[in-house]
Amino acid sequence: MSVDIGHSDRQERRARMGLIAGAVLCLVATGGLMWWRYGGAVFNDLVLTTLAWCF
Secondary structure (H helix, E strand, O other), X not given: OOOOHHHHHHHHHHHHHHHHHXXXXXXXXXXXXXXXXXXXXXXXXXXXXXXXXXO
């Protein structure tokens, strides 16, 4: 029984990319729901306030 290291690395890379893609999709979906629910003004104010707080 030998373990193929290359195959394991590919699986880990695929899982990592899947998790990153899922996180990005969740952020985009959250932004879309906020835009739909509260409109552009509130969403833009929230983003600008958050960016101002970061810097």
